[in-house]
Amino acid sequence: MTERFTETLKNASEPTWSAAVGHRFVRELHEGSVSDRVMAAYLVQDHRFLDSFLTLLGAAIATADTFEARLRFGRFAGMVSGEENTYFLRAFDALGVTEEARAAISDTKPTEGFKAIMRQAAETRSYPAVLAVLNVVEWLYLDWAARAPQPLPGNFVHAEWITLHDNPFFRDFVAFLREELDRVGPSEEKTCTDFFLRTVTLERDFFDSAFEIGE
Ligand SMILES: Cc1ncc(C[n+]2csc(CCO)c2C)c(N)n1
Numbered sequence: 741m742t743e744r745f746t747e748t749l750k751n752a753s754e755p756t757w758s759a760a761v762g763h764r765f766v767r768e769l770h771e772g773s774v775s776d777r778v779m780a781a782y783l784v785q786d787h788r789f790l791d792s793f794l795t796l797l798g799a800a801i802a803t804a805d806t807f808e809a810r811l812r813f814g815r816f817a818g819m820v821s822g823e824e825n826t827y828f829l830r831a832f833d834a835l836g837v838t839e840e841a842r843a844a845i846s847d848t849k850p851t852e853g854f855k856a857i858m859r860q861a862a863e864t865r866s867y868p869a870v871l872a873v874l875n876v877v878e879w880l881y882l883d884w885a886a887r888a889p890q891p892l893p894g895n896f897v898h899a900e901w902i903t904l905h906d907n908p909f910f911r912d913f914v915a916f917l918r919e920e921l922d923r924v925g926p927s928e929e930k931t932c933t934d935f936f937l938r939t940v941t942l943e944r945d946f947f948d949s950a951f952e953i954g955e
Pocket residue numbers: 786789790793820824876877878881904905943946
């Protein structure tokens with residue numbers, strides 16, 4: 741049996757993929773010991789990421805080659821614009837991060853990098869390129885979240901960040917993203933590999949930077 745295209749991409753991204761999934765941030769999140777400063781630094785940056793992410797999802801809706809796929813992306817966009825946004829606001833409240841404080845914080849390098857790569861992928865108007873970035877930002881997150889030991893931390897800021905990335909709907913969505921990239925990616929292998937590898941590096945750097953600012 742030949743290896744799935746997405747598996748080949750993930751293997752090509754090693755050892756960076758494993759460095760991200762096994763990052764200190766993930767370890768501490770699993771045990772509920774991430775400090776409030778680090779969690780706040782991380783979430784402030786991640787909230788910025790959401791705007792560009794929706795641009796990328798919009799590009800997926802626009803470039804998908806089937807009606808079925810377009811419907812799925814549409815449903816997902818609805819969910820992201822609803823539930824997840826309230827998580828951020830509740831978490832900022834609990835961590836004592838005001839809107840003014842957030843506005844005064846500038847983008848870190850990895851945040852700039854994510855915004856740029858998501859915009860770049862959207863601008864290619866290539867469904868495989870869009871899928872390559874989406875696969876990393878979703879699948880890599882499912883990968884670390886699915887490894888969380890039970891019981892989850894008592895602090896909702898930690899526990900909900902895990903369950904947002906490991907629940908039946910999200911698992912299904914990641915399975916769908918992989919099937920789509922397996923199907924259309926090989927026709928644009930070089931572009932997909934380039935976007936995939938650059939995004940995995942950004943994921944690792946994004947975790948690193950929460951400690952650089954928050955400690
Ligand atoms: C740096 C970074 N990478 C990936 C994700 C995961 N993620 C980004 S948008 C989205 C859809 C809504 O949950 C998901 C799962 C993240 N949050 N932050």
